[in-house]
Amino acid sequence: MSGPPPAQKELGQRLFGEPALYFDYLDLSDSGPVVDVKRCRYYEVASNLIRLEEETFSAIMRGRMNGLPLRDEAFLDAETAQAAAVKPFPVGCPVVLALRRGDGYQVAVHTRSHETSTFGGAKSVTPNFGLMPVVGSSDGRPVGLLYYNFLKEYLEELYGYDELNRMTLQRRADPRWFYGIPEARMLLESPHFSLETLGMGFNALNGVLVLPMLARVDDVDVAARITGQVKVNGETGADHGDELDGGFVPVDSPRLAAWPVQRRYNPASAFGLGEALRRLDAPSGTGPVG
Structure with missing residues (x-):
């Protein structure tokens, strides 16, 4: 095309x-x-x-x-x-970003833009992305594909690095160059950050293979810094309405439970969020996935 x-x-x-x-x-x-x-x-x-x-x-x-x-x-x-009888169909990765706040967690939820190719206007966990290949030369160190894509989209969707895709294609010396961005280092240097997969499924509407993930920050200080800096900044409490472009919602919020009943989520986000909420009751994972 x-x-x-x-x-x-x-x-x-x-x-x-x-x-x-x-x-x-x-x-x-x-x-x-x-x-x-x-x-x-x-x-x-x-x-x-x-x-x-x-x-x-x-x-x-x-x-x-x-x-x-x-x-x-x-x-x-x-x-x-x-069997992937027809190709190509994409791989989609909805990520539930869960930040420890006090005795519980908050998760990042936003409203998808109508400029996106699918599910515009739906509630979505964020980051939420299709997989792209690792761009850049290799120095012999492995570059985890899911880890690489998560971090790139985390910086784009939550911190407004809108030109990261273009810059990644131009800077081929080190595919991990954006790992050094301050907002990335804040996350990566925390011993209480983990990224784990939550299963796999197919979106029956559009054929996407869905690989949901949970990005979990159990360091309350890092969590507070993230909520204070990201573009989806702000508590989405009851007095703020539910039409905010983005926000952090407590996992015990009635609104988080009401949105799937109201059919507000895109299907991949509903799948990932359901699995993540079960996982959040268990101890944190050991570290980022590959």
Whole structure:
């Protein structure tokens, strides 16, 4: 593809041509699932994602779930989805950022922009991103793919480093160059930060392979510094209304529980948040994932 699909361009949705990773194969071995990914351009995965969404919405409006060529070929059943019969479809990573505050946690929730390619206007955990390949030369040290993508999106979505994708593509000497940004170091240097995966699933609407994660900060001082600096700054208490562009919500907040009943979350965020809340009752993980 040479650019965004026309319908999405007319709606003002931002679709980019950066390198991306798509789901190529899922190996369900005895030692645990292994997801194989390959490189493409974001336009390519966005095209299939949007086509499947539009096909599904059209069928719902007709009231008939038949005559769906892409869905029948790509997501006829679980086995077809796991085999990645149609490619490319993206890998999506909703991350529940949980910050220790007193005896409990707060999680970051924002409202997705209508300029995004999918689920504009829905409540979402943040950061929430599709996987991109590690960009830069290697010095022999491993660069964890999930860790790399999480940190890049953490800086973009929570601190407003909007040009990080462009700068990453330009600065190829060290793929970890943005690990040295002060806001990144504050997180990485804390011994009470962990990043862990929460399972895996498929978004039945658009075919995305969902890998939710929990980014957990159990250092109350670091947590306070984060809430004081990020762009989704502010408590989202009852007197603030629920239409804020972003905020930190206590995990025992009635509003956090009400939004899924009101169908306010995008599905991947609802999946990740449900798993994260169960995990937060357990001891912290041992450190970042690969």
